[in-house]
Amino acid sequence: MIRAAVLAGIVLALPAGAQDRRTGYDDMSPALQAMQDDPMNPAAFWLIDGEALWSEPAGTRGQSCADCHDAAEDSMAGVAARYPAWDEEQAAPVDLNGRIALCRDRHQGAGPQDRADPDILALLAYVTHQSRGMPLTPDPDPRLDPARARGETLFTTRMGQLNLSCAQCHDDNSGGHLAAALIPQGHPTGYPQYRLEWETLGTLERRIRGCLTGVRAEPFAPGSADFIALALYLQSRAAGLQVETLPIRP
């Protein structure tokens, strides 16, 4: 009940035009949609690796993810739809990428992790896959609210030498074009994603880095509080849209 009320609040707070929200998938050509719908798309390689890593012992403790979390199909269902979430130990929000890196470090004893490490990326793809088709459901923990508000501020703040905000492109001009690229509404429904431009799987963080360098702004440091704040806002802005896996983007 409380959760429903919080969600309703978030939906009401959406910007104008949010009634017809479109994901990047909706905006893709039928050929690219068919590629995403095909289970044999290149993102599958990361999913396969992630599934294997899930039950592989790692770190000084020699424990696997499965040793603590059992079958990912059960324990991880819906997790990606809810993240970012609150981390008690750091008393700060953490995204799923960071959570997996923390489990490797804290619980497996594998030391601090590089968020962009291929194994972390594969595990991220595998964990996210367990939320396939589920609606994004922002975590109602009120301790996340300040960061989410900070994210909204960042979203509407002009940045970089081109002096543009995320909102100017993704709220005001979505559906328009930037050179040949269609400007999507910028929903974080499909991450990690296989981008044809990257020719590999990449995170939301990498995608946003691309937008920031595009406006010649300084990208956020990996895993920075500002990036996670932005991810929290993007997630509530996209509440109710479905988690896409295995996502493809141009």
Add this chain to the structure above:
Amino acid sequence: MSVLINVPETAAPGEIVTIRILIQHPMETGFRTGRDGALVPRDIIESVACLYQGEEVFRADLFPAITANPILSFHLRAGETGRVEFVWTDNSGVTARDGRLLTVA
């Protein structure tokens, strides 16, 4: 490097089936420079062949303009039960192979 091969498990004699292979490969063109300014060495698959019933039924030559992680798809007429076997070779001469059994009944 993994590979995904899509061969139907069974087919009727004479049936036309779709065969697909997705190969995990960087397909590095050899034209790009790395962070140090030096050329990244070319690393591409140069040929992919498919064998069935002791015969080559498909062959493709790949070039630097082909995407990373390429997928190839073609049709095959089912004859007898046998392996649909792929053999692919990169520009340093390294060959890999993998296949699936196609049961014709």
